[in-house]
Amino acid sequence: MPDEILLRPHLGGFAYRCRVVPCPGQPVLDPVLFIGGAFQDMYAWQRHAAVLAPHATVVTVDLPGWGGAEPLPPSYGVDFLARAAGLAMERAGFARWNLVGASYGALIGHRLVQLRPRSVVRAAFSGIAGTPSAAEIATLRACAELLRDGRPARFAEEVTAHLMCTDTARPVRRREAVRRVLFSQLAGAAPQARRKMLGNLQRLWATRLFHPGPPPDVPTLVFTGEHDTVTPPAAGRRFAAGYPRGVFVTVREADHVVHLERDREYSELLLAHFRGEQAAQLPFCRPYVPSAAA
Structure with missing residues (x-):
């Protein structure tokens, strides 16, 4: 390139x-x-x-x-x-x-x-x-709380499950590989990056x-x-x-x-x-x- x-x-x-x-x-x-x-x-x-x-x-x-x-x-x-x-x-x-x-x-x-x-x-x-929706905001608020509490691995787990279709009866290309990548990126984010993620989540309801x-x-x-x-x-x-x-x-x-x-x-x-x-x-x-x- x-x-x-x-x-x-x-x-x-x-x-x-x-x-x-x-x-x-x-x-x-x-x-x-x-x-x-x-x-x-x-x-x-x-x-x-x-x-x-x-x-x-x-x-x-x-x-x-x-x-x-x-x-x-x-x-x-x-x-x-x-x-x-x-x-x-x-x-x-x-x-x-x-x-x-x-x-x-x-x-x-x-x-x-x-x-x-x-x-x-x-x-x-x-x-x-x-x-x-109100249900989605509730989910995202819960994810934000995990970031606030300093639980990045649990945050990554919840966000990954929220973003991806977990119904294995529905075919999704590269599901497991993408899940691993998403989890790794979110769980391994630096503290400053996590603070920005938190701000972006809060913006959705603020x-x-x-x-x-x-x-x-x-x-x-x-x-x-x-x-x-x-x-x-x-x-x-x-x-x-x-x-x-x-x-x-x-x-x-x-x-x-x-x-x-x-x-x-x-x-x-x-x-x-x-x-x-x-x-x-x-x-x-x-x-x-x-x-x-x-």
């Missing part, structure tokens, strides 16, 4: 990081910005960047409160974080870009599209369903996640694993329906952490969407058909 460029923007007194991986040749797509979930940093997308970089410059960020950025109080919500992401793209010299938001990063991405609809060419959100106003008319793909139990397909479909040009699909044999279980397919799905192709026609995707219970 070509040499990366590291930028260090500031917003509201908080320093953060932006990683730019230039396309080695003439890019055929607008730059692609990745905004990751509550427990990811800007290096979590290296495998995906390797697939996309021959077609477009790839940008990943450690927004305030993430990875190598400065800690951010939980009172700062998605509005501030979306503005930080937009500023990072400005500093990188990009006026228009494609956007990828995963899980919590999809909430930030949704707000970014609202704030800068003329900057976002196409958007793709994985693992988004809207405002977390701030407003969605702002009023209709979603802009931006071509938007919403997707998740077909066995996602965190942001279920029915909820993702409803979210996509709120976009004038929203499309929803599920990825076969995957759950909420589809970016790990099927990382190659995840990247190919993004490429298809950013090229303007029909994502539902890819062999590893299927249009979601709601059951009678949904």
Whole structure:
């Protein structure tokens, strides 16, 4: 991959990081910005960047409160974080870009599209369903308590079980390997990283996640694993329906952490969407058909 460029923007007194991986040749797509979930940093997308970089410059960020950025109080919500992401793209010299938001990063991405609809060419959100349910907030509060109590291994165990489909009757690619990787990363996180994870969890119930106003008319793909139990397909479909040009699909044999279980397919799905192709026609995707219970 070509040499990366590291930028260090500031917003509201908080320093953060932006990683730019230039396309080695003439890019055929607008730059692609990745905004990751509550427990990811800007290096979590290296495998995906390797697939996309021959077609477009790839940008990943450690927004305030993430990875190598400065800690951010939980009172700062998605509005501030979306503005930080937009500023990072400005500093990188990009006026228009494609956007990828995963899980919590999809909430930030949704707000970014609202704030800068003329900057976002196409958007793709994985693992988004809207405002977390009371049951999910209760689970996340319990996980936060484990971090506060200095029990990282138990925290990692609970979060991994929450994020992944534990029903072994439902086929999930690389389930056990991904479970081990997730557990290891969470349990082995440094104390400063754990404090940032705690802040990101607290932000989910301390701030407003969605702002009023209709979603802009931006071509938007919403997707998740077909066995996602965190942001279920029915909820993702409803979210996509709120976009004038929203499309929803599920990825076969995957759950909420589809970016790990099927990382190659995840990247190919993004490429298809950013090229303007029909994502539902890819062999590893299927249009979601709601059951009678949904």
